[in-house]
Amino acid sequence: QPEATSYLAAVVPSIAAGLLLLGIGVVVLVVWLRRRNDPKRQNLNRAPRTTPLGVMFTDIQSSTRMWAEYGTEMGQAINIHHDVIREVLVDHGAYEVKTIG
Structure with missing residues (x-):
């Protein structure tokens, strides 16, 4: 039983950390895509x-x-x-x- 508990104690935080990093990555990607496709920013690229x-x-x-x-x-x-x-x-x-x- 102690081995199972220590295994869970190691796996659960690792999974939680991985999910957190994945969530942060998704948010960063969405923000980046929105900013890249913003017409106002595209106009800046063509500005003299x-x-x-x-x-x-x-x-x-x-x-x-x-x-x-x-x-x-x-x-x-x-x-x-x-x-x-x-x-x-x-x-x-x-x-x-x-x-x-």
């Missing part, structure tokens, strides 16, 4: 490292009023706007940093 550098901002005049008056049409217009801008970005090897408003 030297000059010249261009920055573009767009603004739709009176958009708040137009959203209130023409909600459905504004949604469609905004989608067209975004599609056109994104096509231009791709054509010029540029990228979108953020969209707000």
